Amino acid sequence: MYPIIHILNYTIPTFGILFLIGTGSGFLVAIFTAKKYDIPTMDAMFFGLFAIIGGILGAKILYLLVELPSFITNPETALIKLTTGGAVFYGGLIGGILGGFLYTHIYHLHAIKYFDIAVPCLALAQAFGRIGCFFNGCCYGIPYEGFGAVYYPVGSYPPSGIGLFPSQLTESLFLFILTPVLIIFLSKSETPGFTTGFYLVSYGIFRFINEFFRSDPRGSILFLSTSQVLSLFVITLGFLFIFKIPQRLYEYHLKD
């Protein structure tokens, strides 16, 4: 709808701006969530920065690896592809987790507690990111003519002239609701890792269902979309966290 906005002579991607707003809001929430485990604000910030650095590097490195054959055959377009948004979600996710974990490992901090304080911030950042998707026109929904149907203008990335289900906005709304719920769970919970588990399970289930209402081309594995298969892994991991299995493994093998 508005994939780019013009400020003076510069074109700025709307997704990038909303991603930045989301990240900033996430850092502000971290100031409050960090108090749960008496984590210094500076440590929470640095943990977030390491996770973001890990996420950026992971997304780009995995993108480089999977696109290496096309880069070799068309080296002239490689730099453009690399600079204009080529990134792999799984790489970003794994890189972000490893980046955050690296920070806690280097400075001998309790990683599970840091993940707990980070998930409400992540949910809020994702919520803003999905509004960015809405403006960008990506992640669009199935044809739909009911309440809240979205009509994209001619020339947009999604099909124009027909009503589409606002799948980006439903996910954003869910994440905006999930954020305070996670903060409440974090403040009430006595078990490190429970909030992380709850986030993974709830987001995984919602994402799995929401994928049925999306129609953008995004790959599939058998009869499920790639994101749905990923959601199943995320839900499983969430249940493991709720049953304290990663926490035990961390205490015995990885701590210090």
Place this chain on the structure above:
Amino acid sequence: MEQYSNKATASLVLGIISLVCIWFGYSALVGVVCAIVGLVFGIQIRKASQEEGFTPSGMATAGLVLNIIGLSLCAVAFIACVACVGCISTAAYL
């Protein structure tokens, strides 16, 4: 302390480079790399100051702040919805 002073200088310089890179299109990627390296230096100095009990220099603080701003602004220029692009890119390889 010598190593921290050098790292603070490097962090500040990298932060300035990353801020300059914002204005030159595709060089934003170079800016991201510079900001990441500068940020790691800045964080190292901050943590060392906590553990060893010294006050980080103004140069180190300025470097940290500039690198955070540089990373944010450079990332805005080239970041995209990874949830979409990522799935398209990887689907063929799964």
